[in-house]
Amino acid sequence: MTAAFKQQTFRDDYTYQNSPQAIKRFPFPFGEDQYMYSVNIEPHTKGATGSVNEFAFDIDEHYLSECEDKRKTLALDPGRYQALPHMMDAQWDFLELTMESLAADYPKLFSLVKNGKHWEWENKPLGIKTAFIFGDATTLHMQPFEFMGRQVQGDFVLLDQREGTLFADAGFITSQADWSLAFNVGMAWHEWHGPVPQVTKLGVMDRALKYLMSLQLGSPVRRLNWTMTINPRLDTSPENYPLWGGDRNKVTPDNVGELVHLRVELQGLFRLPRSNGILFSIRCYLISMDELSTYTRWAKRFHRVLKSLHPDLVEYKGLTKFRQMTIDWLSRFDDGAPLESGTHPE
Amino acid sequence: MSLLRVRVADVQQITPLIKQFTLVAADGTELPSFSGGSHIVVAMNVEGRIHRNPYSLMSAPEDRHAYKIAVRLQEKSRGGSVHMHTAVNVGAVLDITYPVNLFALDRRARKHILIAGGVGITPFMSQIADLQRMAANYELHYAYRAHKHGAFTEFIKSTSADQAHFYVENEGGVLDIRALLAKQPLGTHVYVCGPNSMVVSVLATARDLGWPDRHIHSEQFAAPPAGEPFRLKLAKSNIELVVPAELSMLEAIEAAGVDAPYLCRGGACGRCELDVISNDGVIMHHDHYLSDAEKAAGKKIMPCVSRARCDLLELNI
Numbered sequence: 316m317t318a319a320f321k322q323q324t325f326r327d328d329y330t331y332q333n334s335p336q337a338i339k340r341f342p343f344p345f346g347e348d349q350y351m352y353s354v355n356i357e358p359h360t361k362g363a364t365g366s367v368n369e370f371a372f373d374i375d376e377h378y379l380s381e382c383e384d385k386r387k388t389l390a391l392d393p394g395r396y397q398a399l400p401h402m403m404d405a406q407w408d409f410l411e412l413t414m415e416s417l418a419a420d421y422p423k424l425f426s427l428v429k430n431g432k433h434w435e436w437e438n439k440p441l442g443i444k445t446a447f448i449f450g451d452a453t454t455l456h457m458q459p460f461e462f463m464g465r466q467v468q469g470d471f472v473l474l475d476q477r478e479g480t481l482f483a484d485a486g487f488i489t490s491q492a493d494w495s496l497a498f499n500v501g502m503a504w505h506e507w508h509g510p511v512p513q514v515t516k517l518g519v520m521d522r523a524l525k526y527l528m529s530l531q532l533g534s535p536v537r538r539l540n541w542t543m544t545i546n547p548r549l550d551t552s553p554e555n556y557p558l559w560g561g562d563r564n565k566v567t568p569d570n571v572g573e574l575v576h577l578r579v580e581l582q583g584l585f586r587l588p589r590s591n592g593i594l595f596s597i598r599c600y601l602i603s604m605d606e607l608s609t610y611t612r613w614a615k616r617f618h619r620v621l622k623s624l625h626p627d628l629v630e631y632k633g634l635t636k637f638r639q640m641t642i643d644w645l646s647r648f649d650d651g652a653p654l655e656s657g658t659h660p661e
Numbered sequence: 662m663s664l665l666r667v668r669v670a671d672v673q674q675i676t677p678l679i680k681q682f683t684l685v686a687a688d689g690t691e692l693p694s695f696s697g698g699s700h701i702v703v704a705m706n707v708e709g710r711i712h713r714n715p716y717s718l719m720s721a722p723e724d725r726h727a728y729k730i731a732v733r734l735q736e737k738s739r740g741g742s743v744h745m746h747t748a749v750n751v752g753a754v755l756d757i758t759y760p761v762n763l764f765a766l767d768r769r770a771r772k773h774i775l776i777a778g779g780v781g782i783t784p785f786m787s788q789i790a791d792l793q794r795m796a797a798n799y800e801l802h803y804a805y806r807a808h809k810h811g812a813f814t815e816f817i818k819s820t821s822a823d824q825a826h827f828y829v830e831n832e833g834g835v836l837d838i839r840a841l842l843a844k845q846p847l848g849t850h851v852y853v854c855g856p857n858s859m860v861v862s863v864l865a866t867a868r869d870l871g872w873p874d875r876h877i878h879s880e881q882f883a884a885p886p887a888g889e890p891f892r893l894k895l896a897k898s899n900i901e902l903v904v905p906a907e908l909s910m911l912e913a914i915e916a917a918g919v920d921a922p923y924l925c926r927g928g929a930c931g932r933c934e935l936d937v938i939s940n941d942g943v944i945m946h947h948d949h950y951l952s953d954a955e956k957a958a959g960k961k962i963m964p965c966v967s968r969a970r971c972d973l974l975e976l977n978i
Contacts, residue, residue: 401768404696404795450723450794477767478875529924529932532693532759533663589722591696591762 320379320440326387331547331601337376338606342367342579343658344539348619352519352628356526359535359583367581370420371535372413372467373598379440381468381490381549388489388550389465395552396461397500398473398485405473405485406460407450408587409594413463438466460485469581469598476591480504481527484592490549490599527584530593535585542632543641544578547601563636571644572605575637577617604644610660614648621645664704665692669753670727675812679780680746681719684728687754691725695760697791698784698852698880701728702758702926705749707740710908711915714741715882715926717783718760719813721790728757731812733780739887739907763930764854764880766791771848773799774841776863778855782812784880785854789821804828804836804855838866852878882927883947885909885966894975895919896938910964914978921964921978928966935976937962942971 323330333341362368367375389395398406414436418427428435432449443466447454455462464471464487473485480503499507508520530536544551545562566574583596608614621634621642629635671683686692700717716730732745749755764784766773773792775785782803792799801824805811808829817825828834842851842863851872853863860879867877887907894901895914904913911933914921924932928948937944937960946956948963955961962969962976 404768475768476765525931529761529930531663531761531924532695533665534759588694588760589696590768591699591765 319376321376322383323377323380325380325384325547325549329546329548331377331380333602333606334376335609338602338609339660340366340375341602341607341660342539342581342600343607343613343616343660344541344579345616345620346656346658348616348654349623350620350628356523356536356538356584359537359585367598367600368537371416371583371585372420372469372596373581374417374421374424374468378468382441382465384549385465385489392554395489396464396487398458398460399475399501402460402473402475402485402590402592403452405475405587405590405592405594406452406458408589408592409471409473410459410463411449412585412587412594413467417467441466460487469596471597472595473587473590474593474595476528476593478503479528480524481593483507483595488552491552491597527593530584530586532586532588535583537581537583540580540582542578542580543634543637544576544601545574545637547576547603549599549601563633566637566640568640568643571637571641572608573603575604575641575644576601577604577607604641608645608648611648612654613660614645615650616654618642618645618649619654663759664756665701665759667692667728667755667757669749669751669755672749672751675731676810678734678810679731679812680734681729681731682745682749683720684730684755684757685726692728693759694725695722695787696762697722697766697788698764699760699762699787700764700784700882700925701730701760702923703730703745704756705741705744707744710740710912712739712741712744712908712912713915713923713926714745714884717764717787719783719786722787723790723794729786731780731783735884737884737886739885739909761924761930763925764788764852764878766797766852767850767876767878768795770850770876771798772846772850773797774845774849774851775799775801776836776838776841776851776853776855776859777801777803778853778859779805779810780812781853781855781859781880782817783854785852786813786816788852789817789824793820799824801825802828802836802841804830804834804859807831838863839870842867842870842872850876850878852880854880857881880929881949882925882929883949883966884927885911885968886947888945888968889970891942891969891971892973894973895978896975897978904968909966910962910968914964919978923965926965928963931963933963933965934961935964935978936960938975938977940969940971940974942969942974944969944971944974 325331367373414427417425424439426437434449435446437444470490471487472483474481475484482503483499504524548559551559579600581598585594587594666687667684668687669682670685673681675681700715702713702715704713718728720729732742734746735742777785828836851867853860860881890903890905893904898919900917902917904910922932924930931950944959945968947966
């Protein structure tokens with residue numbers, strides 16, 4: 316797999332693109348013509364071979380490019396990594412979970428050798444090899460959460476469970492869909508979900524919280540969320556809004572296929588053993604309209620989803636400026652014939 | 662629900678009423694680490710019926726080679742603790758849940774006061790290991806009826822000599838809860854596990870002294886009491902069954918092949934809550950989860966410990 320890693324960019328010249336294999340395994344989230352917000356949680360069990368759900372943490376052809384983008388974002392803004400002091404056990408839980416998962420699932424890329432508390436970790440794609448004492452932060456050159464957060468694709472939040480709710484008390488956030496770690500760190504569940512439309516009155520967040528509070532060790536869960544991004548940009552943070560916000564005005568009927576991307580988040584939730592915390596992993600997949608329409612079925616489906624999307628969600632997801640242009644662009648694929656349920660590409 | 666298969670590696674008689682079981686993974690691998698205060702649920706086959714009882718993990722959370730649990734022989738046992746004491750020996754294979762923590766330490770606390778009564782010492786054994794590892798400021802106050810019932814006192818003295826205080830009732834030892842709590846600095850959290858009277862007293866005293874609720878932690882597992890048999894209708898599953906006197910409603914539902922949610926099986930966590938559709942008698946609520954108003958309304962029930970005195974109860978599962 317090492318030979319297949321690409322060296323592309325998620326900023327400036329935006330050379331990111333998906334291979335045909337990456338397009339085919341894209342986690343297309345729309346099984347029906349009309350999108351309704353739902354919690355849509357399912358067990359994060361082993362998925363089909365080659366699918367994004369095959370393993371706990373998906374490593375794909377963008378691994379090196381994404382780790383490099385993380386490094387750049389963090390170098391420009393070290394505040395994208397934060398951990399409150401009481402989260403140290405959760406940090407080691409994260410390190411253990413990611414190292415054990417990657418070494419077991421991708422043995423050609425990663426290896427972990429344990430001799431009691433003396434651990435040796437090797438990450439071949441990134442050229443990292445280190446020995447350390449598990450639980451002793453002085454034996455790593457950075458905090459355990461940051462150390463592994465840099466080596467796994469996606470964003471990560473560590474939640475502390477206390478006082479009948481969950482607190483976002485540590486985070487490694489470099490590819491967020493317009494939310495801010497600096498703003499949210501230390502917040503309780505209902506505070507950071509305050510802005511989501513249409514859900515408070517449905518009691519969705521109360522039920523989701525109750526469910527997560529009883530999330531069990533050994534039984535992680537996942538869900539998909541989505542939005543849209545102009546250009547294949549991972550770092551669409553509020554802090555850097557001036558760098559990407561204006562791109563929404565660059566969309567024209569001629570460049571929709573290239574500029575407009577569907578952005579899907581594969582979100583995982585894992586109970587952590589030592590800390591009794593929860594890991595919230597957010598893995599971002601980007602696909603351009605050109606790439607998406609490789610499969611007419613997906614183009615048709617997405618056309619219908621965008622057309623029927625509730626105005627509050629259009630606003631919340633920031634799609635107002637380019638939604639109609641994208642609908643017009645996708646309409647060429649939609650013959651109006653009924654589509655059977657399901658997210659499959661063909 | 663994911664389960665772990667374990668083998669009993671050792672059994673020790675700790676006090677006249679308490680046995681300690683050491684459990685290792687049946688396939689020889691490591692067990693998951695856990696957090697102090699966690700419990701597991703042990704499934705046991707008692708004369709063809711599956712009982713599931715929760716027990717606190719007492720081993721150090723970092724020890725992935727073995728879990729330890731302590732089982733107190735209950736006077737009014739429905740069969741579970743008697744079964745563990747008489748039929749479960751070295752070499753026996755058991756299915757257990759992954760560890761669950763409903764009694765976690767607050768890691769931001771500046772000081773931790775642990776108050777144990779009798780077999781209520783068990784969840785504190787793993788918490789003490791965590792507190793020592795984190796070099797946290799803590800005190801253990803452990804009360805029991807008589808010297809012979811003081812489980813694990815030697816072990817506690819060997820690890821927490823400076824932090825542990827013992828109160829032996831028949832030797833005149835009295836734990837003055839008010840005096841203890843009144844002298845604690847701001848930022849202290851109190852944790853209590855023991856008989857109902859002790860838990861109620863600690864909670865009431867702490868609140869009376871103005872402690873914030875979020876600094877007061879308790880663990881109280883109710884054992885599902887036996888009762889009269891009654892008929893149970895499961896609306897969604899379209900099944901009707903009889904809950905026998907010695908099985909809990911949850912166990913009877915599971916025996917009928919219906920996959921019902923649960924975590925603590927002691928009326929504490931709320932996970933198994935079910936909606937009552939109809940009931941021609943009285944619901945006997947035994948849980949610590951529903952509010953008094955909810956219990957009075959009779960629209961919800963925790964089948965792990967509660968039951969009904971009725972002819973027919975209909976639930977929405």
